[in-house]
Amino acid sequence: MKYFLSLFLLIYSLSIYSQNFSVSGTIKDSKTGEELIGAIISVKELPGTGVAANAYGYYSLILKPGKYTLNYSYVGYESVEKQVDLKADIKLNMNLVYAEQTLKTVEIKAERADENLSRTQMGVEKLSPREIKQIPVLFGEQDVLKTIQLLPGVQGAGEGNAGFFVRGGSADQNLILLDEAPVYNASHLLGFFSVFNSDAIKDVTLYKGTMPAEFGGRISSVLDVKMNDGNQNRFNAKGGIGLISSRLTLEAPIVKDRSSFIISGRRTYADVFLKLSQDSGLRQSRLYFYDLNTKFNYKINEKNRIFVSGYFGRDNFGFSDVFKFDWGNATGTLRWNHLFSDRLFSNTSAIVSNYDYQISVNAGGQEVNISSTIRDYNFKQDYQWFLSNNHTLKFGWNSIYHIFIPGQISGNGFLENAISNEKRYAWENSIYGSDEWKVNPQLTVGYGLRLTSFSYIGPGTIYTYTPEGEVNTERTAGNGEFVKTYFNPEPRINASYRIDELQSVKAGYARTVQNLHLLSNTTSGNPTDIWIPSSNNVKPELGDQYSIGYFRNLENNKYELSAESYYKSLYNQIDYRNGADLAFNQLVEGELVYGTGRAYGLELLARKKIGRLTGWIGYTLARTERKFDDINEGKYYPARQDRTHDISIVAMYTLSPKIALSANWVYYTGNAVTFPSGKYEIEGQTINYYTERNGYRMPAYHRLDLGLTWYRKNTETYESNWNLSFYNAYARRNAYTINFRDSETNPGTTEAVKLSLFRIVPSLTYNFHFK
């Protein structure tokens, strides 16, 4: 910390010699009063000078005294110019007007639509809820996690699945944040839905390249999801009624311009249809989920504001009272924004994250209850210092206490004496500092360092294992004893060079560290998969990513083209011994083996953000490999998520003010998969014989989805629309799994059987909005 301070003081002393003033304030949507994250403020007289509003819509621009024309812009909004005569610090809040996507306004173009060129970050993808709403998805349920899978470098975990892989990383290597709170299991209903209710979401940013220094904890990507704050101006009610789920959102100011709230809920009702079934077994089944997002904010004065936000979601699955299985996340965030001065912005957060599942079985006179929990208590302090128009500093610290309750078993019958797995504890601390330095109007360099310590702490039984995975030694660690601590520096650097008005090149490097590891050996993931901490046996996973990119805009920023390439090295990756028991196993660390990985690829993206027709075409050429001593004779083999080609085309077209059409088409090389090459008999049964890990490919996947939105009414107080969508419109039978079995039709032979889940899935949703 000392070094950071002296570094800052050095930079500060360099820039202080000339007296500068600040223009600062908050940028909001004129209608809803929601802050616009990432809105751009630029200075007409000083090309290349500008600043983006932070996560709370706050900006501060440091300039020499003089007269300036400031331009405020945000994609999809009408930009505003403002003259200022800077003789002292100025407060300037701005409300921007959303340009409705109707025919008469599509000609509006944002002046600073070239943010993709000027931003130093690479591998950043932003999606607005408006984009998410138009793209057709499975069951018509708008979904952030499925929409990001349409971007280059991001792959879905399987048909209809909300799980995703970024640039060759595993599913657990994505840090998924909801209002700063990590979400440990981001999917509902066996992965077919994500936990994010798009009505409650304001902004989604995915960092797949060099993540900024304020983020850490996962090695592959950060998905930063921000919830709406609640309409500041008037009461609003909106919602949707669909075939499979319905949702309702209420938001209103409590004290005008000071305080507002939002509450948003969603529930699926597939089980209601089960009740209608002829089959009494289905009638007694339960399968649904619900979730609730809520947020409250209060502006104490110009310098202080607090936010309280919470998420609670649960999946419920069961059969009569014989079998119950439910799981879900709960997160809570308390935040305090404070302005020390117009130039020094501070945010303090206290966060709780919880994920747990409960299983109870009551059959045959036996009753068994199993539960598992991971919980975090998280304290975070972030500062943003708008030092001069050349330097914006960010620094802060973070402390997280993790509690792992892996498998608690209770019940009567034969499990009466079953031993629950021990709780485990860890403490994670980090400090970071970063600077975005505008070296000259062409060159911007962002550099930063994050230092992480992770301590596995007692009480608990500490095991060491032999190379074969048997317990070697065993001892008891005392309460609060530091069993093992890892220190890791995570340098991050990226640079952007603006060649001319229309093109820029960028490069970046980031090291990332991950101290929480998800153990899962099924293809689609499971609610019962458990998280474990780094320990005396499990080392932190490390990632190094190098990336370069070329960005070019065409026709007055109407079209954005980009090409990015990355190379990633991964260390201390985890796999499992053959026949490993991952659940309810106190000695699970003995089941793990460690290896390395590498991933590299090229991502091309052409995007059109404004006009009647918007959308993108993305293409990824990639390779992802892993290497473990005991797998494939210690040679590199393709990871399951290795896909050579991945294409996605997304198009949204405003046909008339009443009708919007959308379509997306995806194509990708099948995942790497292990198939048998031979067979033999054991006890008269045919047994598959496997030769190499992931030596085969699933068949290529492709699919077209179509969507139509029909705007019925649009008045000052009421708006409604119908949304009709067709998932898999040409009914391609994509392989979900391929199983091998003895043929029933042709005895004495074996056959490969493809299971495909969905043909055409039509869905219809009615959306309404009282304003």
Added chain:
Amino acid sequence: MRNSINKILFIVSGIILLSSCEQVIELDLRDSDARIVVEGSITDEPGSCRVKISRVVNYDAANTPNPVSGANVTLIDNGTSYILEEAAPGLYELPLLTGVPGHTYQLSVLANGNIYNATCKMPEKISIDTLYLDEEVFFVDTNLTANFEFQDISGIRNFYRYIYDDNEKNARRNILIDDDTFYDGQLVEQLIVSFNDQIEAGDTIRLELWCIDEAVHLYYKTLASIIDGSSGQLAAPANPTSNLSGGAMGYFSAHTVSKRTVIVTE
């Protein structure tokens, strides 16, 4: 437990997604190496020592047996060496030997110039105390259950395999294995649910309790995970962990067998 949860989840997700469909497809699979497969066992029953040797065939070939004849198969029982006779192609037997719990057996197979070895200690014998039939409602159907009891030996790790047979009306035999993690030293009550609805009065239900070695338990466990119907869900299916050296598939097991039968009444 975990597997059955997975299975239930998989079944229910299948029900929900009514539009799912299965289709037999043609796949171009590579030729496999013709690896040796050894299925060897000796039990505490007379004349039970039997070793079957075969080879792996290509996946798209017919399921015809591919026996390995002319192999040299020897068994060493606590220092005494026996040579097994080839009774039928690929089937090697030792009719006169009866296994003894506590003895360590070494199997050695010399086939086509390669040697495959395995060592297995026959565990202490545990017998079924009682076996009776009952009925239990599972979800909506009433199913026949075979209930049995046995006394686990305390202080040591015991590994079991259960063989359940209802007059071979079930074509497919599930591999049922267990260990005493949750009931060391206790009187164990177990039940096996029959999902076979063709059982009628007069049928004989046969149950066997095997005490198996830890390595054999691991073999069956890893075997069961790939013949389980949901193997397509496994992230990385792999060949079972064998206790044979030399890269052979299969296993060599020295185990005890306790048998009971019960007749179904109305």
